Amino acid sequence: MATTFRVGIGYDIHRLAEGRRLVLGGVEIDYPLGLLGHSDGDVVLHAVTDALLGAAGLPDIGDLFPDTDPAYKDIDSRELLATAIEKVAEAGYAPNNIDLIVHAEKPKLSEHKGAMASSIALLTGLGTSAVSVKAKTNEGLGPLGHADGIACTATVSIVNKPKP
Numbered sequence: 121m122a123t124t125f126r127v128g129i130g131y132d133i134h135r136l137a138e139g140r141r142l143v144l145g146g147v148e149i150d151y152p153l154g155l156l157g158h159s160d161g162d163v164v165l166h167a168v169t170d171a172l173l174g175a176a177g178l179p180d181i182g183d184l185f186p187d188t189d190p191a192y193k194d195i196d197s198r199e200l201l202a203t204a205i206e207k208v209a210e211a212g213y214a215p216n217n218i219d220l221i222v223h224a225e226k227p228k229l230s231e232h233k234g235a236m237a238s239s240i241a242l243l244t245g246l247g248t249s250a251v252s253v254k255a256k257t258n259e260g261l262g263p264l265g266h267a268d269g270i271a272c273t274a275t276v277s278i279v280n281k282p283k284p
């Protein structure tokens with residue numbers, strides 16, 4: 121079977137707010153603020169999920185899991201990613217590698233990059249060498265630079281896999 125290779129891109133941003141847990145890439149990070157959202161607000165998993173869906177030519181995360189649907193209220197974003205991977209598999213593809221950037225002025229994420237990469241690798245069935253997590257500040261510029269929120273940009277490649 122010829123190898124078919126496709127790529128997708130995903131982006132997400134959520135506001136930081138009091139009284140919320142901060143969860144990034146499925147990893148809970150100790151910080152006084154967390155990300156607002158209908159779900160747990162995990163921008164990293166949302167960007168990865170959207171990149172995977174896009175790579176497979178499937179409807180996006182907002183179409184599949186509308187924030188008007190109470191079923192997704194406070195849902196663990198790991199569940200959304202797992203559902204997306206199932207849909208990608210039904211379309212005949214599997215994740216191949218992931219490269220992402222977390223845009224966060226605060227908290228400093230350098231010490232959490234490894235844990236996020238391991239978590240995402242586990243969730244997507246990839247080896248840790250196939251998952252790259254980079255953390256960037258916004259150099260103090262704009263809302264992200266004022267630490268009003270956290271964003272993530274992700275690219276994902278997928279390859280076709282033989283139907284079982």
Ligand code: MG
Nearest residue numbers: 132133163166
């Ligand atoms: Mg989101």
